[in-house]
Every structure is written in structure tokens, then in C-alpha cells.
Amino acid sequence: MNCYLIDDEPHAIRLLTDYISRIKGFDVVGSNLNAKLxxxxxxDLNNVDLxxxxINMPDLSGFDVIEQLPDHIKVVVNTIDSSYRQEANKMHVAGFLLKPFEFSTFQKIMLGLNDK
Structure with missing residues (x-):
């Protein structure tokens, strides 16, 4: 599954990249600190699955991003604010990660993606 990472914090991108590299069948095909870009x-990639x-980013919110993604792309929200969970669930996201999260929590979300 090809993954793309959007977060305005470089350390969050690094952590997700590391975690994804530990799970067979998932690859990072791109990332950006700027949601619009x-x-x-x-x-342009046309091969992103996940x-x-x-959510809270300066140029465009994660919810705005979700609304503009093609329907076939699954989304996992990773945020520090638990108050976004209800809205994320309304948008039918595949997973919700509350920062900071451990690898075990991340792994459970990833293994459950094939069921959704």
C-alpha cells in the first residue's frame, strides 16, 4: 500500500516514515510539510492508496485535505487534539492516531486497514 504523509512538523513525518518502514506491504511514496503542495x-503521483x-496545519486543515482527496484513498488522521475524533469519524477515516503514539498503537491501525 502506497502511503503519503502530510504534517507541518518534520519530526512527525520522520516518525511515520520509520513506523511505516517496519510494516510489510506499506511504502512511503511521498510527504510534504505543506498541505496544499x-x-x-x-x-500527480496517481498511485497513493493511503x-x-x-489536522491543524497553517496552510490548509487536514479536513480540507480529506475533502479534496479521491474517494479511493484511505485516510489516517494523526493529531495532538482528541477533539477532532468525532469530525474525523464523520468523514469515514480509516484510522485516528492521537499524538504522541507508540508503534504498537500505530501497528494496530495499519493491520486493520485491510479490513476497511
Missing amino acids: ALSEIH VFTD
């Missing part, structure tokens, strides 16, 4: 890259996005 990320959307453009995702559309997007990890933060």
Missing part, C-alpha cells in the same frame, strides 16, 4: 503531489494527515 501535498494535495497537488498526490494527484494518506496520513495532521
Whole structure:
């Protein structure tokens, strides 16, 4: 599964990249700190299956990103604010990661993606 990472914090991108590299069948095909640029890259790549996005970002919110993604792309929200969970669930995201999260929590979300 090809993954794309959107987060305005470089350390979050690094952590997700590390975690994804530990799970067979998942690869990072791109990442960006800027959500607007990320959307453009995702559309250009045309091979993204899964997007990890933060919600509270300066240029475009993660919810705006989700609304502009093609329907076939699954989304996992990774955010520090638990109050976004309800809205994320309304948008039918495949997973919700509350920062900071451990690898075991991440792994459970990833292994459950094939069921959704």
C-alpha cells in the first residue's frame, strides 16, 4: 500500500516514515510539510492508496485535505487534539492516531486497514 504523509512538523513525518518502514506491504511514496503542495503531489503521483494527515496545519486543515482527496484513498488522521475524533469519524477515516503514539498503537491501525 502506497502511503503519503502530510504534517507541518518534520519530526512527525520522520516518525511515520520509520513506523511505516517496519510494516510489510506499506511504502512511503511521498510527504510534504505543506498541505496544499501535498494535495497537488498526490494527484500527480496517481498511485497513493493511503494518506496520513495532521489536522491543524497553517496552510490548509487536514479536513480540507480529506475533502479534496479521491474517494479511493484511505485516510489516517494523526493529531495532538482528541477533539477532532468525532469530525474525523464523520468523514469515514480509516484510522485516528492521537499524538504522541507508540508503534504498537500505530501497528494496530495499519493491520486493520485491510479490513476497511
